[in-house]
Amino acid sequence: MTDPVAQDFWAELRATTQARIGLGRTGDALPTQRVLEFRSAHAAARDAVHQPLDAQALAEQVEAVGLGRPVVVTSKASDRSEYLRRPDLGRTPADLSGVPAGNAEVGFVLADGLSPRALTDHGVSLLSALVDEFGGTYSLAPPVIATQARVALGDHIAQALGVQTLVLLIGERPGLSVADSVGVYLTHLPRPGRTDADRNCVSNIHPPEGLGYELAARVVAGLVSGARKLGRSGVELKDTSRADALAAPSEILEL
Known part of the structure; x- marks a missing residue:
C-alpha cells in the first residue's frame, strides 16, 4: 500500500511539472490509474500525428x-x-x-x-x-x-x-x-x-x-x-529577451 506521506510529497511535486514522477506502485506494478493515463497520453500523441489538417x-x-x-x-x-x-x-x-x-x-x-x-x-x-x-x-x-x-x-x-x-x-x-x-x-x-x-x-x-x-x-x-x-539568422543570433543584463560576447548580437 502507498505511504500517505510519500503520496502527498509526490502530489505537490507533480503539480510543478508535466513529467511523470512519483507514480507509485501496486505490488510490483504501476497502479491501474497510472497505466491508463499513460495509454491515454500515448493514444493522444498517435492521434495528433495522424489527424489530418482541415x-x-x-x-x-x-x-x-x-x-x-x-x-x-x-x-x-x-x-x-x-x-x-x-x-x-x-x-x-x-x-x-x-x-x-x-x-x-x-x-x-x-x-x-x-x-x-x-x-x-x-x-x-x-x-x-x-x-x-x-x-x-x-x-x-x-x-x-x-x-x-x-x-x-x-x-x-x-x-x-x-x-x-x-x-x-x-x-x-x-x-x-x-x-x-x-x-x-x-x-x-x-x-x-x-x-x-x-x-x-x-x-x-x-x-x-x-x-x-x-x-x-x-x-x-x-x-x-x-x-x-x-544580416542572418541561426547559430550566431541569440535570444536575450528574457536574459539578465549580462555582457554578451562581441560576436553575438544583443537584441
Missing part, C-alpha cells in the same frame, strides 16, 4: 487575422503515411504556382508538421499575437498554409513569396506529456538549401501549460529584429 477551415480563420486570404500548398508527400515514411518529400513542394510573388519583408507559413492538431489549436491565435507584436514595423506577405510539411518546405515557399524573413509556425512532434505544441522557426534570407544551423527556433508554445502566445511573439519579434540587423 486546411480550408484553418484558412477561413487565418483570413480573419487581416493579412489576406491564405494560399494552401502541399509537399510532394501524397498522404500522411508517405509523409511519415519519407521526410525528404515533406521538404519539397508539389506546386507553388499559386503562391503570390512580392517583395514583403516578412512572410508567414503555417505548417501542419508532426501535429496538425497543434496548428488547429494554437496557429491562428499565435499568428494574431505575432502580427500585433510586429505592430506595423514590417511589410507582411499574405500567409501560406502548408500540409504534409517539414520545416525546410518553408524555404521554397519563402523564395516564391519573395520575402526577406520567414516565420514558420509548425506542429511539433507530440510527446507523452504534450500533443499540441507549436514551434516557430525563423529564417532570414530563406532559400532552398538552408540548414537548421541557419534558423532560430522558439518551441513549446501551447498555453496554458507551455509558452504563451504573447511571450512567444515577443521573443520572435526580437529575433526578427536581430536577424535583420545582423
